[in-house]
Amino acid sequence: MTAIESTDNSLLRRGRRLAPFFHAATSATFFAASSAPTPLYRIYQQVFAFSPVLITVIFAVYAFALLISLLIVGSISDHLGRRPVIFASLILNMVAMALFLTADGPNWLIAARIVQGFATGAAAASIGAALVDLDPARGSVTNSIAPLIGMAIGAFGTSALVQYAPAPTLLVYAIVLALLVIQAVLIWITPETTRRRPGLIASLRPEVAIPPQARRTLLALTPINVAVWALGGFYLSLVPSLVSATTGSTLPLVGGSVVGTLTISGAASVFSLRKRPAATALAFGISTMTLGLLAVVAGVHLAEVPLLIAGTMIAGTGFGANFLGAVRSIMPLAKADERAGLLSAFYIQSYLAFSLPAILAGFLSKAVGFTATTDIYAASILVLVVSGVLALRTGREKVTVSACT
Template sequence: MSEFDSTAETPISSARRLAPSYYAATSALFLAASSAPTPLYPLYQRAFDFSPVLLTIIFAVYAFSLLAALLIVGSLSDHLGRRPAIFASILLNMVATALFLMAKGPDWLIAARIVQGFATGTAVSSVGAALVDLDPIRGSITNSLAPLAGMAIGALGTSLLIQFAPAPTVLVYIVTLVLLALQAVLLWLMPETTVRRAGLLASLKPQVAVPQQVRRTLLALTPINVAVWALAGFYLSLVPSVVRATTGSTAPLVGGSVVAALTISGAAAVFLLRKKSATTIMRFGIPSMTLGILTVIAGMHAAEVSILALGTLIAGAGFGAAFLGTVRSIMPLAKPDERAGLLSAFYIQSYLAFSVPAILAGFLSKALGYAEAADIYAAAILLLVGWGVLALRASREKPLSVA
């Protein structure tokens, strides 16, 4: 190899070494942008005078839009290339951020969340694929950790800006726009990790199928998976308002920190348990989530933020572990050519559980109050967990042991 060739390859090699960090940061930024509005919801409620029901609808349309993107354009980057798909999602997210920045009412927030959801769904699938292209093992771990870390950064960062900086409903989105613009530029310095292939139009048709050998396992795990995602949906939509109403704390940083605690401890659990069996993971996750929820309710009624935060950390660890255990229980049972359809079905179940119960909680909050709604919601989650434990025990396939 000549000196010229060696010099020419150096920028490419450097870019490839930096690519995993870039894609991890991109994934985290998209999820940070998605959770950034959560601490702002009480401010929007007061400014635009809308009910808890509309608040949860603003939250839920994001999940519906994200799910649509995953199902329709989830494999877009397999045909166009990773970088074009990611670039399009960055531009879409910039449009969503601009809509937030110009919001003059709840209809603007709904529009922004719809665009943001579609952008995030496109990015999650494309960035996730790029990470696995670069390193299948580390990429899979990063795909689990970066989104949870991003959600924590978004909630906590926004809370800090609300607490200590002027014009938080403006500054949050200016910072986000700057970071997105920077990532759009840096993207083209990264190497393409896949080769374009034909079949783009055919890939736009959603493929949803649960293989025969997975159905019993997925059915047994469904109550637990619904409980996991319902818990996350409640935190990312209503918890800042619940904290304010039940503890009397009006500091935005408190509500945002409680939300961040859920995803931080969830990410920590995923990282620490990543090498364990599905059985071990679920044996940790289910009791932790149960204990955490009970502690949260106790802290809420005692009006003690410290107890509420402690319960959130415990529940978050259970949330991360139960999610990891569910995925690890079902995916090995599917053949390679069946996994895309299975993941689509799993996404549908997860994101419906993420959004629909939160809307119901909004109706309960409007009719009964935040504390009473939280009590009923927690009881429903605990019943789902108990149902799931019984279903797993009754399952003849013993899915956790198999997985």
């Protein structure tokens, strides 16, 4: 064996060992980049003089672009390989960072978010598949935790840079751009985890198929799933402005901490409940999200940041538990060749709930103010949760009756 071959084999072995950590870190980077603009929205609003409605539009176009990306290119890595698609996603996200760096108005921000959403959707599908290829059990848990940790890092990190570093609307994107460049180089020392197969053109046709045996469960879970993602969309679009308007605190780190608390507590909840049954996760998630929401509303009315953060932590725990419980409830119902279609349907529902209610909240905040908007939004989420509980109970009763007859 030559010295060059020995070096190549050594790099290959090292790449195989580091691959799960690399993919987890890359996933976290994409989602950190996605939440990085959140603490900057107030600055953009002041600099470019636009309304809260436009903030939610800038936020929502990211979710729509991500959804379209999942529908069109979500399975493309099954045909081209994981590494080429992840590499292309990294390049596309670099373009988004360049657009943010050169933005001189809201149109540029919208363009950047569209590109970023499409890149993140392609990356999430490919990286998620690579993690499951490497280790199905651990990969599934990592796929749930890494995006939430990434969003927390993006919110906390950007807030800290805004508060303590110069050029906040430039520095964060420069840092993310540097990380993406490094990951675009390192991706080629990780192993390819799947073989190329034909059918690329056919895979680009958007198709959503819900297996008949999963329809009742998905329908029963829909109110809770919509409530979960509507809560996430509200936090990632309007909460920094809400915190400033209701508490009088203008420190960026305060608003960013509230947003980051939701996602980091959600990640902790997923990790803690990873071995629990779906029903246990849902029962825990419903109660904690309800309690947390009530505490958040109280924190807004009393203008108390500690209470707001505590309520967010409790609600975030419910956010993660409900997400985990919903996925674990529906995915075992699908056969191997039905999972992609079912997961696509679930993501369509999730990202529509992530974006559309947030846009409505933007209009509401302009019309009635942030405090009243919070009350209406929280009440709507609680109604959805109660509806979901009733739907799940009715579904269980039907199953029991049919089993007895």
